[in-house]
Amino acid sequence: MKNVYMMLKNVWIFAFAAFMMSCGEQTNKNDTEMTETEVTVDSLLHFRNQNIKTDYLSRNFPDLEREKAAELQLAVLKKELDGGAVLAGWKMGGTVGDSASFDPLMGYMLKANEHFPGDKISIKKFPGSEVMIEGEVGFVFKQDFPNGVTSIEELKNGIDYAVGAIEFAQSNAIGIDNNPETANTNHVLAFGLGQAGFLLGNTKIDFADFNVAEEAVECFIDGEKAASGVSSRIYGGHLNALNALVNMLPKYGLMIKKGDVVITGSMYANPTVTGSAKVNLQFSSLGEIQLEILD
Incomplete structure (x- = not known):
């Protein structure tokens, strides 16, 4: 026993x-x-802070999935906020592309990357010393949306005003050995969706008085028209992009807050600046924005 x-x-x-x-x-x-x-996350943040274009993601994560890409972007955001950065708002990739359906993609915007009308900005502040000049509309919110919205009317009631905006867009993500076929949208998403800075104009229009479907913009570079476009270039319109973002953030434990600005996508095919240039955007109702890019 x-x-x-x-x-x-x-x-x-x-x-x-x-x-x-x-x-x-x-x-x-x-x-x-x-x-x-x-x-x-540390690698992504390093490349972003140093304005370096890299095949880091396409080489190490060739099959990066959408949710993982979003999680990486938001992990970078958390690290930046923990380090003292201030969130200014969000961007939505709402521009109509080749897709047959709306593919909502988001990126965050920091106060540290905000520029102002009349600024002179070094081209070296952007990845690879080049940048796309995007003509957009910014929407500033007057209330929090912790649980998203259940209708477009609820969304509209939470918007304070509209303002002309420029996004300085350039992704850090490139393909392996600069082969574009080896880079994909999820690599760009993980790197913040190409958010390299933003600028809001001085003309503000109360949202109740803003004709959201009819805004138009022309972009002039060194005095010559480089691009023009209208609100219909945003897939389903600006409100469709805003609605997608407001309802997307809560699933990540985030939300639109009072004072946040959201830009919804470029209204034209974007010109790229690679050196010194004088930039002038003229909106149909949201005024004019001038700035200068320096070598």
Whole structure:
């Protein structure tokens, strides 16, 4: 009987040890996964802060999935906010592209990357020392939306005013050895959707008085018209893009807050600036914005 007891005791000891080892392996695996994510986030933040174009994502994450890309972007945002950065608002990739359906993509905007009318901005502030000049409409909110909205009317009631806006867009993400076929939208999303800065004009129109469907804009570079477009270039209109964002953020534990500005996508095919240039955007009702890009 004693021998049976000892045998059972040894079996239980062995089983317990095996269980603890498996727990340890799982813990080590989780620690490794966390470390890999942290390394990736640190790398993304480094490339963004240094304005470097890189094939880091296309090389290391060739099949990066949409949700993982969004999680990486928001992990970078969290690290920036923890470091003292201030969130100014959001961008939505609402411009009509080749897709047959609306594909809502978001990026965050920081106060540190805000510019102002009349500014002279070095081209070196942008990834690869080049930047697209996007003509957009900004919408400033007057209330929080912690749970999203259930109707377009509810959304409209939460918008304070509209303002002319420029997004300075240029992604850090490139393909392997600069081959564009090896980079995809999710690589761009993880890097913040090409958000390299923004500028709001001085003309504000109460949203109740703003003709949201009819706004138009012309872009002049060094005195020559480089692009023009209208609100209908935004897939389903500006409100469609805003509605998607307001309802998307809560699933990540985030929300639109009072004072946030959201830009919804370029209203024209974007010209790219690679050196010194004088830029002038003329909106149909939201006034004029002038700035200068310096070498």
